[in-house]
Amino acid sequence: MQIMQIHEPGETPLPHEGxxxxxxxxxxxxxxxxxxxxxxxxxxxxxxxxxxxxxxSVVAYAPDGSAFVGELAxxxxxxxxxAVVSSVKRLMGRGVEDIKSxxxxxxxxxxxxxxxxxxxxxxxxxxxxxxxxxxxxxILTALKERAEVHLGQKVEKxxxxxxxxxxxxxxxxxxxAARLAGLEVLRLVNEPTAAALAYGLDESxxxxxxxxxxxxxxFDVSILKMQKGVFQVLATGGDSALGGDDFDHAVAEHFLAxxxxxxxxxxxxxxxxxxxxxxxxxxxxxxxxxxSGQWTLDIDDQQTFHDLDRxxxxxxxxxxxxxxxxxxxxxxDDAGVASQxxxxxxxxxxxxxxxxxxxxVAALFGKEPLAHIDPDEVVAxxxxxxxxxxxxxxxxxxxxxxxxxxxxxxxGGLVEKIVERNTPVPVSKGQEFxxxxxxxxxxxxxxxxxxxxxxxxxxxxARFELHGIPPMTAGAARIQVGFAxxxxxxxxxxxxxxxxxxxxxVEVKPSYGLTxxxxxxxxxxxxxxxQDDMNRRLLAEARVEAERSLSAVAAALQADxxxxxxxxQEEIVETMKRLEAAGAREDRDAIxxxxxxxxxxxxxxxxxxxxxxxxxxxxxxxVREFESAAEPADGVDTDQPKT
Amino acid sequence: xEQTLKPLAGQSEQSGSDEEGRPVVPCWxxxxxxxxxSLFCSTCKAVQPPGxxxxxxxxxxxxxxxxxxxxxxxxxxxxxxxxxPDRFAMRTPKERALSQQQSVCxxxxxxxxxxxxxxxxxxxxxxxxxxxxxxxxxxxxxxxLTESMELREALADAESLEDVDALDQRATDDIRYCIDALSxxxxxxxxxxxxxxxxxxxxxxxxxxxxxxxxxxxxxxE
Numbered sequence: 001m002q003i004m005q006i007h008e009p010g011e012t013p014l015p016h017e018g019x020x021x022x023x024x025x026x027x028x029x030x031x032x033x034x035x036x037x038x039x040x041x042x043x044x045x046x047x048x049x050x051x052x053x054x055x056x057s058v059v060a061y062a063p064d065g066s067a068f069v070g071e072l073a074x075x076x077x078x079x080x081x082x083a084v085v086s087s088v089k090r091l092m093g094r095g096v097e098d099i100k101s102x103x104x105x106x107x108x109x110x111x112x113x114x115x116x117x118x119x120x121x122x123x124x125x126x127x128x129x130x131x132x133x134x135x136x137x138x139i140l141t142a143l144k145e146r147a148e149v150h151l152g153q154k155v156e157k158x159x160x161x162x163x164x165x166x167x168x169x170x171x172x173x174x175x176x177a178a179r180l181a182g183l184e185v186l187r188l189v190n191e192p193t194a195a196a197l198a199y200g201l202d203e204s205x206x207x208x209x210x211x212x213x214x215x216x217x218x219f220d221v222s223i224l225k226m227q228k229g230v231f232q233v234l235a236t237g238g239d240s241a242l243g244g245d246d247f248d249h250a251v252a253e254h255f256l257a258x259x260x261x262x263x264x265x266x267x268x269x270x271x272x273x274x275x276x277x278x279x280x281x282x283x284x285x286x287x288x289x290x291x292s293g294q295w296t297l298d299i300d301d302q303q304t305f306h307d308l309d310r311x312x313x314x315x316x317x318x319x320x321x322x323x324x325x326x327x328x329x330x331x332x333d334d335a336g337v338a339s340q341x342x343x344x345x346x347x348x349x350x351x352x353x354x355x356x357x358x359x360x361v362a363a364l365f366g367k368e369p370l371a372h373i374d375p376d377e378v379v380a381x382x383x384x385x386x387x388x389x390x391x392x393x394x395x396x397x398x399x400x401x402x403x404x405x406x407x408x409x410x411x412g413g414l415v416e417k418i419v420e421r422n423t424p425v426p427v428s429k430g431q432e433f434x435x436x437x438x439x440x441x442x443x444x445x446x447x448x449x450x451x452x453x454x455x456x457x458x459x460x461x462a463r464f465e466l467h468g469i470p471p472m473t474a475g476a477a478r479i480q481v482g483f484a485x486x487x488x489x490x491x492x493x494x495x496x497x498x499x500x501x502x503x504x505x506v507e508v509k510p511s512y513g514l515t516x517x518x519x520x521x522x523x524x525x526x527x528x529x530x531q532d533d534m535n536r537r538l539l540a541e542a543r544v545e546a547e548r549s550l551s552a553v554a555a556a557l558q559a560d561x562x563x564x565x566x567x568x569q570e571e572i573v574e575t576m577k578r579l580e581a582a583g584a585r586e587d588r589d590a591i592x593x594x595x596x597x598x599x600x601x602x603x604x605x606x607x608x609x610x611x612x613x614x615x616x617x618x619x620x621x622x623v624r625e626f627e628s629a630a631e632p633a634d635g636v637d638t639d640q641p642k643t
Numbered sequence: 644x645e646q647t648l649k650p651l652a653g654q655s656e657q658s659g660s661d662e663e664g665r666p667v668v669p670c671w672x673x674x675x676x677x678x679x680x681s682l683f684c685s686t687c688k689a690v691q692p693p694g695x696x697x698x699x700x701x702x703x704x705x706x707x708x709x710x711x712x713x714x715x716x717x718x719x720x721x722x723x724x725x726x727x728p729d730r731f732a733m734r735t736p737k738e739r740a741l742s743q744q745q746s747v748c749x750x751x752x753x754x755x756x757x758x759x760x761x762x763x764x765x766x767x768x769x770x771x772x773x774x775x776x777x778x779x780x781x782x783x784x785x786x787x788l789t790e791s792m793e794l795r796e797a798l799a800d801a802e803s804l805e806d807v808d809a810l811d812q813r814a815t816d817d818i819r820y821c822i823d824a825l826s827x828x829x830x831x832x833x834x835x836x837x838x839x840x841x842x843x844x845x846x847x848x849x850x851x852x853x854x855x856x857x858x859x860x861x862x863x864x865e
Contacts, residue, residue, distance in 0.1 A: 186732050187729065227716075227720075230720045230723075230724075232720075333855070386729075389729065390732035390733070391732070391733060397720070397723060397729065399723060423750075423754065424750045424754065425750070426747050426750065427747060427750055427751070428744075428751075484747075486743060487728040487729065487746075541735075541736070544733070544735050545735050548689070548738070549672075551687065552670075552672040552673035552687040552689060553673065555686045555687035555688065556673045556674070556686055556687060559675070559686045560675065560686075602674065603674075605674075606669065606673075606675060609676060610667070610669050610674070610675065612676070613676020613677075614667050617676070617678075
């Protein structure tokens with residue numbers, strides 16, 4: 001008698017969630033974004049008709065509120081500056097307070113009213129008040145659509161890269177943006193780590209490598225040890241507000257100063273500033289290839305002409321480049337690695353095309369850097385490889401770290417670090433604190449991120465209060481504060497009072513993140529199909545659970561079917577068949593009910609298996625061998641067919 | 644994704660019996676018996692919650708001070724290859740949560756064992772549990788106190804980069820000496836000696852760190 005077909009896990013005839021699931025890799029950049037897809041370990045960047053893989057991270061809003069993204073939007077930047085947003089990545093996870101320091105250097109109008117809801121920055125664009133999350137979601141939607149057109153099927157999962165030095169709120173904001181775009185983020189991967197993955201697999205490299213990633217608005221450097229398919233980040237560092245944009249600024253300021261010397265001070269509109277920045281960027285890019293040139297500023301129909309050669313450009317940007325080198329030295333120190341121990345330096349990001357950057361990096365590490373994978377595309381390639389690894393499986397493994405220390409405020413405005421920077425993730429750490437007043441019933445907990453010792457010099461991530469501490473003398477309460485950082489680098493903080501058994505756990509959302517209500521409203525506004533998406537996700541989850549349950553029972557039957565009477569076994573097999581059939585249909589409730597049924601009909605079986613397990617543990621032998629021959633276990637027929 | 648079973652952290656190949664005599668508990672997924680602390684159910688292969696294991700046992704390593712970093716790395720990578728959340732991205736939420744817990748424990752063990760100071764501190768506690776409740780922070784060593792104070796004063800008085808470098812070099816040499824000496828005392832199970840050396844190592848590390856801060860400050864001034 002064929003009892004049932006035993007399927008290996010993952011081979012059940014259910015519509016398996018791993019089959020046909022396409023996950024793309026997305027590099028959501030400050031200046032440009034790229035989407036790539038990998039199959040069988042080979043990643044391909046998805047290009048437009050002109051062969052370009054770069055989608056400018058620029059969003060333009062039409063009067064009716066609809067958005068378009070990319071080259072077309074970029075071309076509109078000069079004509080309709082009030083309706084176009086660029087470099088929005090620099091504002092991800094930032095609060096209104098944060099960007100006061102950047103005032104005047106940003107190419108957009110920030111809504112200063114603050115207003116209701118979270119402390120997240122809002123931009124005034126074409127008469128709308130938009131958060132950076134919503135604007136980034138437009139870019140992600142455009143990338144998703146590019147992938148869907150290319151593949152001819154729906155894309156719902158992605159690996160999205162973030163600067164390694166992105167703090168918790170910026171990571172959360174990125175994940176929220178993907179959710180708005182209808183993408184489930186399988187993993188946030190750090191950009192330098194993704195680049196290392198692309199290079200490592202390409203070169204089958206072994207040893208310690210440095211990745212120097214200078215993008216449009218962010219700078220990262222990571223030191224990784226690569227061996228036998230494992231990419232272990234030893235240390236990472238950077239500056240989340242330093243990039244090619246700042247080079248443009250230095251040049252634009254130089255042009256404007258020349259102009260002012262010539263014509264006196266003028267009032268500038270934000271359109272004028274955008275224009276000056278564009279000329280500056282053009283000059284910077286040209287001077288990577290040629291020695292000198294002349295550029296024009298056209299403001300108020302008054303043209304001025306500006307000569308610039310490479311040497312002058314290098315003087316303008318040298319302080320910025322030096323800042324990156326200082327960060328590199330610090331990270332080498334953190335990694336406990338000397339620069340001569342570095343086997344290779346990988347260059348990532350468009351700004352590494354600047355000759356001065358290449359020279360200085362080569363001098364610091366004492367070797368010519370590697371740049372043969374297009375520095376604009378390498379991160380997306382790595383993200384695509386990781387997306388395939390997460391969905392299909394892979395022999396490679398990325399082991400990353402927290403870029404910044406995490407701690408809480410203690411008395412006197414000091415920071416007590418709980419998770420040190422460069423700790424491998426996932427990590428979970430706890431520390432005990434106590435009350436300082438008799439009968440203190442609440443404790444305020446302020447979560448910060450950063451390396452400085454004073455709270456004011458660190459980034460404030462969240463504040464919350466732990467209530468309901470039972471009345472005790474000062475110092476008697478024991479409040480355990482737990483920090484957990486997951487593989488995406490996202491933090492969850494919990495707090496509980498332990499002495500009396502009264503527990504209270506608070507999950508923290510970053511202060512500059514969106515509240516759940518805001519998120520829900522945006523999802524509702526942006527997607528007519530939000531409900532459909534949610535249902536589809538729940539159905540997928542129910543199927544994965546059904547699959548787990550079926551393969552668990554199948555494995556149990558294979559091991560211990562002799563514990564069952566024929567009719568019992570038949571009942572289980574029938575229940576499994578019903579669940580398999582339900583799994584092939586779309587009714588989520590039926591699948592969940594099927595899983596419960598299967599659990600119910602296998603309960604007695606599970607008890608017998610435990611019984612046998614405990615007995616064999618006591619005897620130190622596998623009793624199954626002779627049990628079936630000697631005496632029937634729990635009234636089971638001895639002439640049971642064995643699987 | 645198929646999880647291969649390895650006799651790591653004392654896994655049992657046999658269903659229902661546990662070679663290390665650990666209590667048998669029900670697997671959360673197939674409800675069958677599984678040895679407490681096993682990484683995976685031997686029957687249905689589902690990932691299990693991390694057990695209460697000491698950091699050495701988690702890697703299947705003997706609880707000794709001498710530990711080559713390449714050996715530790717190999718065991719660490721083997722564990723993370725099986726348990727890292729990236730391996731469970733398409734699994735049920737429960738399996739993802741368990742893999743994260745497992746991975747957290749593996750990282751914690753790795754972070755403790757890879758650092759000679761943390762490893763010494765941990766091993767003293769592991770071997771001397773109950774014997775030395777005060778751990779390795781008790782300062783009752785006059786010689787050590789004097790040395791530490793002298794070095795700090797020297798650093799405070801240091802006027803040139805060369806002075807700082809010389810002090811740092813001395814600290815680095817002494818750190819190396821301490822680590823070698825720790826290896827000897829742990830081998831003869833001299834816990835008191837281990838405790839004293841661990842305390843000294845802590846001071847020296849601190850000094851070396853302060854030298855670096857001092858140098859950074861001097862660099863900035865120039």
